[in-house]
Amino acid sequence: MKKFEIKSLSHHPNSIEFTWHDIGGMYHVYRDRELLYEGTVAEFKDGDFNHARMYTYSIEQVENDKVVRVIALQTSAYAEQRNIENPLQFLVMSTIVTKTKIVLSWEEISEVDEYNVYRNNEFMVAVKTNHFTDYRFSLDESYVYTILSKRLLAKSEETLSKSKSVVAGIFGALNPVSNKEEATTEEFRVTKLIGKPNALLIPVLEKQRRTNINRWKFRYTTFIKEKWIKNPNILAMDHYFKGDNRDFDSEAERFRTRVDIELAYDKPKTPLTFTKEIGQTVSYNRAKRFRQKAVASYDGIKLVRLDHEEEEVGFLLTHSVGNPLVTAPEIDYEVRAVMQRNGTFDITGFHDQAPHHEIYMSRGSEKNWMPIHLAESKGLAWMSEITAWQYWRHSNFE
Structure with a gap:
């Protein structure tokens, strides 16, 4: 049969x-x-x-x-x-759930030869095609699937040849173990949260209507994991900078920048609240004695509300913040999000591969932070404009 x-x-x-x-x-x-x-x-x-x-x-x-x-x-x-700057933003994605299998399918990413599939952070398989089928799963468990892939930055040879001295300077001083291929490798991370299959497979007329999500919270933080950062300019008076001395933590008080966004469906006109904070930059001399401190400008953090249709609101967040004490590359990222009142979300973005980036989301009135994207720094060299971005997308099917 x-x-x-x-x-x-x-x-x-x-x-x-x-x-x-x-x-x-x-x-x-x-x-x-x-x-x-x-x-x-x-x-x-x-x-x-x-x-x-x-x-x-x-x-x-x-x-x-x-x-x-x-x-x-x-x-x-x-x-x-299509968004040329972010190949994942309008990527066609499909998820199929039956009693016997879960199928993930995605539009091919140009010049990508292999996709690594993870389930709940455990490696499953590397596939050459743009789909994956999981036959071994529980009908009563939720799953998080992640598809990782890489490709060389388009026209990277031409770009690097024009900026050879810049690359040598940045990578030689900041990250001596780096190489040209690493610096020009774009990384893509596509994540799908899938609810319990048994709940997804209930006949529509027997399902209880989902409780609306009246409040959405979104938090994007950048931070420097190290306690001290050495200035690559050996002639500078600011020989060291103070880092944040921590790892991933949604509630940490030390950071370079933090953006909080709250969407309230239960208030008239569905307001979108936007707050931004920037950590203090502190420098020290060779003996690690305090020299000066300052806070970077907030002007580089901008939010645009995106209204789609009824009960579907989103935003575009852009970020470009630099060191207020010395001339240095800025921390750049972009996020586009859609958060529906029925609980479905689709969030995509890209960022420099330094410093650490952590993104969390909470659905409901309380701050039950769920990690959306956590990216470790590859070294300050990856803040250069000539190095490749990391792209990510996170959505759900519940």
């Missing part, structure tokens, strides 16, 4: 189309609790959607007016435009 599973899934500029194995009976297709199809033909075409938005479908097989089997499918619609 054929298994009740997705047979094909395709995305086009004006449609999302999928078929499933025909095992007989009547079929229902829901999109976010709305019944869109009822019939005996095992195929569906959706042409009424917003580009780049993420949608959830339930495909149900019905016999004698009773739902017998369910397929849960989440996919993002084709994007009309």
Whole structure:
């Protein structure tokens, strides 16, 4: 007997189309609790959607007016435009959940030859294709899947040849063990949080309507792990800088910069609250005696609210903050987020590969911080404009 599973899934500029194995009976297709199809033909075409938005479908097989089997499918619609600066922002992603397997599929990233798949931070497999199927899982457990990949920065040879002296200076002084290939390697991290399969596979009309998420909290912090940072300019009077002397910690009081954003769906006009803090930069002489201190300008941290449709609000956060005491590369990053009132989120961004970056999110009235992206510094050399970014994306299917 054929298994009740997705047979094909395709995305086009004006449609999302999928078929499933025909095992007989009547079929229902829901999109976010709305019944869109009822019939005996095992195929569906959706042409009424917003580009780049993420949608959830339930495909149900019905016999004698009773739902017998369910397929849960989440996919993002084709994007009309692409963001050249962030290849992951509009990447088409799909997740399929059945009783017997979990399938992750993603649009290929140009020039990437291999993808490393992790589940709950444990390595699973390296794949050459843009999909992964997990057959060994519990129906009563949630999972976090991460797909890691790398590629050389486009036209890196040309870029580096024009800036050879800069590269030699930065990497020789700040990170002698680095090499050109490392500095021009872009890293991509795509993470999907998947809820308990048994909960995803409940027939739509039997599911309790999810409690709305009235409050979203988002925190982005950059920090220097070391206690002391030596100035690579040996002639400078500011010979040392004080680091933050800590590891990842959502509530840590020491940092270079911190941004907090809160979205309140339960207030009129759904306000977006934005606060930003910058840690003090302190320098010392060769004997580690205090010389001077200052706080960098807040002007480089900017937030733009992005309203999509009802009960779907997001933001664009950009960050460029430097050392206020000496001329040095700035800490640069960008984040784009969509946080729906039903609890679905899709957050993507990119950043310098130094210093440490930590990103957390909380859903609800309390600060139950969930790590979204934690990236260790590769050394101050990776703050240079010629080195490659690290790209990331985190979304959920619950």
